[in-house]
Amino acid sequence: MKPKYPMYVLSYDRWQDNRRLTIREFERIGLPYIVVVEPEEEDKYKAVCKGGEVIVMDQRYHREFDACVPRDPEARQGTGPVRNFIWDHAESHGHERHWVFDDNVSALYRVNQNKKIRVADPTMFKVMEDFVDRYTNVALAGLNYESFVHRKYYRPPFVLNTRIYSMMLVKTDMPYRWRARYNDDTDLSLRVLKDGWCTILFNAFVGHKMATQQVPGGLTDQIYMKEGTYAKSKLIRDLHPDVTRIVWRFGRIHHYVDYTPFKKNRLKRKPGIVIPDDTNEYGMRLVKKPKTD
Numbered sequence: 617m618k619p620k621y622p623m624y625v626l627s628y629d630r631w632q633d634n635r636r637l638t639i640r641e642f643e644r645i646g647l648p649y650i651v652v653v654e655p656e657e658e659d660k661y662k663a664v665c666k667g668g669e670v671i672v673m674d675q676r677y678h679r680e681f682d683a684c685v686p687r688d689p690e691a692r693q694g695t696g697p698v699r700n701f702i703w704d705h706a707e708s709h710g711h712e713r714h715w716v717f718d719d720n721v722s723a724l725y726r727v728n729q730n731k732k733i734r735v736a737d738p739t740m741f742k743v744m745e746d747f748v749d750r751y752t753n754v755a756l757a758g759l760n761y762e763s764f765v766h767r768k769y770y771r772p773p774f775v776l777n778t779r780i781y782s783m784m785l786v787k788t789d790m791p792y793r794w795r796a797r798y799n800d801d802t803d804l805s806l807r808v809l810k811d812g813w814c815t816i817l818f819n820a821f822v823g824h825k826m827a828t829q830q831v832p833g834g835l836t837d838q839i840y841m842k843e844g845t846y847a848k849s850k851l852i853r854d855l856h857p858d859v860t861r862i863v864w865r866f867g868r869i870h871h872y873v874d875y876t877p878f879k880k881n882r883l884k885r886k887p888g889i890v891i892p893d894d895t896n897e898y899g900m901r902l903v904k905k906p907k908t909d
Contacts, residue, residue, distance in 0.1 A: 623651050623716065624706070628654060638721040645735060652698055654673055681700065682795040684803075703793060707825055713786060727771070750886060758818065759783040762823060765823075772819060781802075786792050809875070811871065852871045
């Protein structure tokens with residue numbers, strides 16, 4: 617099964633085989649996508665992206681973006697401008713929700729019965745969409761990072777009201793847009809939660825996203841290798857000082873967000889929705905991969 621909502625990938629300077637991680641994974645499982653690129657890189661992406669559509673970013677989104685910090689007109693403003701372009705593109709095409717993926721996701725997995733199984737088709741996205749669409753007040757949903765879901769320890773199939781990063785399903789008709797040069801995903805998660813919306817972070821389906829600064833291109837070369845991680849942690853602390861503080865984790869400066877104030881946000885089921893008693897596997901089955909020489 618394929619998802620009903622469009623799959624967008626924002627990408628910059630990652631058309632090369634060893635950098636084109638999300639696109640290659642989508643093509644491996646037969647998932648159509650739309651990759652959004654800068655004008656000067658259009659031909660490079662079109663030459664290698666055979667399983668999806670390449671569209672060019674409207675440059676006014678860079679100029680109009682609310683960076684929440686003093687702007688350097690020569691510097692990139694993070695992922696927010698591209699995500700706003702994607703949001704408006706999805707809205708103009710009448711999509712109730714839209715997926716937004718970073719371009720450094722190298723593998724997609726189903727987590728089930730203490731196993732992480734790499735998926736072979738796009739059915740996982742249809743499962744998540746159907747679950748989210750049972751409710752009226754889910755602003756954001758997404759996949760957890762594979763590294764945070766250890767197969768030997770119990771994790772619930774999903775977690776409510778926490779941050780959604782990198783692999784996101786966004787409700788299109790919300791009165792928000794992306795802002796902030798850094799940590800725009802954390803900022804949007806906190807804004808919707810503070811307004812009473814819910815978020816759903818899936819553990820049943822996860823993605824292996826390369827760590828910050830590991831893959832050349834994207835924001836690694838443009839921002840993080842030049843500026844480090846303090847500025848982005850400070851910005852989210854300044855925007856949300858009531859729930860955020862700066863800490864040292866994983867060998868570098870990070871922000872820490874307390875999401876416990878949002879436990880009271882409750883899912884609101886759509887009228888007439890009946891939760892099935894039986895497990896629906898959506899046709900998914902476990903297949904042993906044949907050995908190769």
